[in-house]
Amino acid sequence: MRVDVVTIFPAFFDVLEVSLVGKARGSGLLDVRVHDLRDHTRDRHRTVDDTPYGGGAGMVMKPEPWGEAIDAIVADASAAPIFVFPSPAGEVFTQATARELATAEHLVFGCGRYEGIDERVFTYAASLGRVRMISLGDYVLNGGEVASMAMIEAIARLIPGMVGNPASLVEESHEDGLLEYPSFTKPASWRGMDVPDVLLSGHHGRVAQWRHAQRVERTRERRPDLLPSTD
Numbered sequence: 001m002r003v004d005v006v007t008i009f010p011a012f013f014d015v016l017e018v019s020l021v022g023k024a025r026g027s028g029l030l031d032v033r034v035h036d037l038r039d040h041t042r043d044r045h046r047t048v049d050d051t052p053y054g055g056g057a058g059m060v061m062k063p064e065p066w067g068e069a070i071d072a073i074v075a076d077a078s079a080a081p082i083f084v085f086p087s088p089a090g091e092v093f094t095q096a097t098a099r100e101l102a103t104a105e106h107l108v109f110g111c112g113r114y115e116g117i118d119e120r121v122f123t124y125a126a127s128l129g130r131v132r133m134i135s136l137g138d139y140v141l142n143g144g145e146v147a148s149m150a151m152i153e154a155i156a157r158l159i160p161g162m163v164g165n166p167a168s169l170v171e172e173s174h175e176d177g178l179l180e181y182p183s184f185t186k187p188a189s190w191r192g193m194d195v196p197d198v199l200l201s202g203h204h205g206r207v208a209q210w211r212h213a214q215r216v217e218r219t220r221e222r223r224p225d226l227l228p229s230t231d
């Protein structure tokens with residue numbers, strides 16, 4: 001998978017070199033390219049924003065640099081990309097979204113700042129590929145970089161070969177609608193707290209049963225919205 005990121009803070013994505021994604025980059029599973037939007041400006045001040053038509057507070061990201069950045073990315077792309085623009089006005093990102101996007105050949109993340117990107121950029125991008133406006137959640141961030149980082153990690157780890165033991169992807173929270181069970185490791189007793197006996201029993205059937213029951217109980221307590229409605 002190829003992932004391009006367009007941002008005015010390219011250094012923000014340096015961390016991808018050290019994370020899970022960094023390992024995949026080295027193995028050829030993932031090709032991540034970060035682009036500084038300001039490299040696609042034409043003026044001395046490398047201007048990327050301007051005042052909004054119609055008035056209002058804040059600034060809007062100019063369409064010209066975005067158009068040039070998108071053209072440069074698409075120029076050497078082997079397939080029509082999916083453009084992902086993190087936005088509070090987007091569909092909510094879920095594990096199902098991550099699974100879907102993990103099958104894409106080419107993703108382009110466009111990180112907006114200020115009051116957002118000129119709307120014509122999304123229209124232009126839609127002429128070159130699929131456009132998805134995606135939100136991490138109902139809260140306000142200063143831009144799309146944090147959201148893009150989270151989405152890239154959630155997506156990249158689902159690419160076959162990315163995670164050493166694929167079985168570890170199975171009983172994770174949100175993979176099958178239930179939250180994950182509690183985990184324990186040595187020592188068996190720590191500061192007066194003991195590991196549940198069933199986990200020391202060596203009885204795999206009972207362990208599996210206990211873990212499932214814990215997942216249902218946790219989901220009921222913390223995320224009842226994930227459980228099928230009983231009415």
Ligand SMILES: Nc1c(O)cccc1[N+](=O)[O-]
Binds near residue numbers: 087
């Ligand atoms: N919520 C938010 C935002 O305020 C700005 C950019 C991206 C997001 N988001 O993806 O959730």
